[in-house]
Amino acid sequence: MKYIKVGATALNQTPLDWLANKNNILAAIDTARVDNVSILCLPELCISGYGCEDAFLAPGTLTQSLNILHDIAKYSSNIIVAVGLPLLYQNRVYNTVCLLVDGKIAGFVAKRFLPSDGIHYEPRWFHSWAVGVDAEIEINGHIYPIGDIHFNCGGVRIGFEICEEAWVANRPGIKLAEQAVDIILNPSASHFAFHKHRVRERFVLEGSRSFSVSYIYTNLLGNEAGRAIYDGDAMIASNNNILASSSRFSFDNYQSISACIDVDLTRMAQARTSQCSDKIDNCIKIAFEYPVISPCQKIVTAASELLKEEEFSHAVSLGLFDYLRKSRAQGFVVSLSGGADSSAIACLVYLMVKLAVAELGIKGFTEKLNHINLPTTITDIIKSLLTCVYQATENSSETTQNAANTLATSLGADYLNININNIYIEYVELISQALNKKLSWETDDLALQNIQARVRSPSVWLIANIRNALLLATSNRSEVALGYATMDGDTSGGLSPLAGIDKDFLRHWLRWLEKSIPALRLVNQQSPTAELRPAAMTQTDEADLMPYSVLNRIEQAAIRDRQTPYEIFCLLRQEYEEQQLITWIERFFTLWSRNQWKRERFAPCFHLDEQNLDPKTWCRFPILSGGYKQELEEMKEKVIN
The missing domain is CATH 3.60.110.10 (Carbon-nitrogen hydrolase)
Structure with missing residues (x-):
């Protein structure tokens, strides 16, 4: 032998x-x-x-x-x-x-x-x-x-x-x-x-x-x-x-x-x-001389078969750690709304510290981040590296504020609570005067929503700059697909950790993670909402778009599998009421086509599966297109006939 x-x-x-x-x-x-x-x-x-x-x-x-x-x-x-x-x-x-x-x-x-x-x-x-x-x-x-x-x-x-x-x-x-x-x-x-x-x-x-x-x-x-x-x-x-x-x-x-x-x-x-x-x-x-050796003892160090939730946790934690190390940023800043996306990012930074310290030890962790003057306990390290900022307007609820505060405290983050309502009101009044028109929710709904998201950006960027930290954008892939994000609002940041993962999985992951981080219960019990309209208007993301589970399936069929609107209708028609399904499919293709320019502007994101929408490296689509008008009309005609 x-x-x-x-x-x-x-x-x-x-x-x-x-x-x-x-x-x-x-x-x-x-x-x-x-x-x-x-x-x-x-x-x-x-x-x-x-x-x-x-x-x-x-x-x-x-x-x-x-x-x-x-x-x-x-x-x-x-x-x-x-x-x-x-x-x-x-x-x-x-x-x-x-x-x-x-x-x-x-x-x-x-x-x-x-x-x-x-x-x-x-x-x-x-x-x-x-x-x-x-x-x-x-x-x-x-x-x-x-x-x-x-x-x-x-x-x-x-x-x-x-x-x-x-x-x-x-x-x-x-x-x-x-x-x-x-x-x-x-x-x-x-x-x-x-x-x-x-x-x-x-x-x-x-x-x-x-x-x-x-x-x-x-x-x-x-x-x-x-x-x-x-x-x-x-x-x-x-x-x-x-x-x-x-x-x-x-x-x-x-x-x-x-x-x-x-x-x-x-x-x-x-x-x-x-x-x-x-x-x-x-x-x-x-020529090469091999040393004479006896047969080695057969010891198989098998790679653990991880759940998808575990792979997500480990992959993004490692991605964040190396991004922090190689960019030489001093930490991360998250605009923590109390909702699913920003809460997930805060938890991922927390997991980054926990997993890295568990493997490297405090000394090894601080040596690898030697460009940062880190403290010597894991609690202080988390607070040093993770800053969470809650920015309320008159449309923010006590529910989300309590969820943000509870989660940030549980994670040990540095938590800042800022009320930006006066800035929001000043912007609205300033433009009302300039246009000689009173802005209202009846006539200016989208504009009034977006300005609230955008006025959060300067303050959280200022905090990130003061701390030489990296601001993390909070939009997910489902929002990326339909442009359901405010440019220079929740898309603000130098890195977008969730832009490669769909909201349906993200919500599932947060429920799974709640077993380890009980403070997530206050996040998970909410219906996802941007909280940009008055409370009386009961805004929710899925009412604005469609159920995230449906959106995920349409996105997979349309973008990953390149199916036409009618083919997608045939795929899902047994599961949903036909007229509602037509509305959802039409909404997807219309918003997808209209918002390619937003996808072009998103901060870099991590590639986590074979369905990424990043136009710079994965999914290319024209900024200007016909918007699937003919294909959508053909779908309606075939269904009627």
Whole structure:
């Protein structure tokens, strides 16, 4: 039996932060050495960072990436390390993985399948490498192999599937199995989405089984560049068994796993099941001495299967922590209305502190946020980092004020109560005089609502500026879809943590979280309302729009599944009264089309599932359009007939 110890490390990198990225990589190599790992897989584009955007086309980015690669190579003696970087070849930029073997560059594998859907935009910066093609590249006077290649390192064959390549039907592992590869490394930058771990685990296991190889998968960790959150998923599998799996959503700089694999065992499986090619193509042979080791004790560190509510809590908490750390803000400010959205954000900041301190300890937490002069107790840390501001007008109720006060006190936030009614009245009187017209709810409903939301913005921005803190916008994805948000009101902020999650789930999550934070009861017992009309008008969000559960289903069908109004009507007609359903569908498409300009102006949001509406990275729609008029008329005609 030939035993080799292999490892995978998830890294929390930052685009273009050369020194920090290099230090994380070197620390990961150190950890692997201590653990006697011979082959280490690091994430995709981990030298430069995955989210460099158009900076991938800057010559300086490519030069710095190569400089860091050479520094890492010098540090990689007696170990094999796979590390990702952008590389210029024949005036084209490629997404590559460099295999370092015993302190030297062995070659570069270039990515063949580039994702171009959803948040992914790789073809804008990178070229796809042609399948089956290998070439040579000269760097600083040295010639290295590049392309669709694999390696024979000391008699062990190593091949690659780079992130997206494992998700496509014609995955490279099929050909690698024909080439008698022993190990497949998969360095990835696969953003978090609910339950995505299950999918990754399936293709890792299936790869190890169907290709009769040991399969090593690793991913990025944390909020790398602002929008995408990476859960740090890493797995090692062999013969359809998970040998090691990382804990996800770590607040640390990196997470490492390792396992012993039996190369002879996978070769015997290939002998029984695989169709090997008569010719071994594009294989780079490099000498390497593996240490003689005994079989490791099989200890599977399995990634916990989290509920969707738990994944949401951990992902957004980690996203907020890294955003705070990398933006070097001094804390967060939330305009706490006592309603669901702002309460959820306040709770997420609270959970951020609790979860991070639970993992890192007070000392580790404060060291990672060393740009802030933090106190030394968790209670004082929360108060230092979370400021909640309640801003009342004459239309605010005692219910929401009590809910905001109770929740902020329960969380330990710094709570400020400001009455802005005089400012609101002054604005109304000022414009009434200028227009020589008395504004009223009968004739100026929307304008009077919006001015209340907008007058809250200057004061809460002032507080955020005074404290050098980041103001968090409070709108959710359901409001984003229909434009049910006041620009420069509840959309004010530098980050919009909830703009990627629907209100229906959010309300469910708050009820789930109430078991841990009982003060949420006062929030959960309310019907969602903006409280911008007089109390006698009994304003609620769902009366203005539609039930959030219905809105969520229409949004999924219309935007995610791209169905027409009539197709959506047919999908839901058995569940709702027909005329009411027509009204809701018409309202959705009309407001969706009318409010694209608002979505263009929203603060950056986190990507949490495959239904994001962010036009900058996910869901593009014209600002001006026909508004589905013909499609809506056709729906009505078909229903009538």
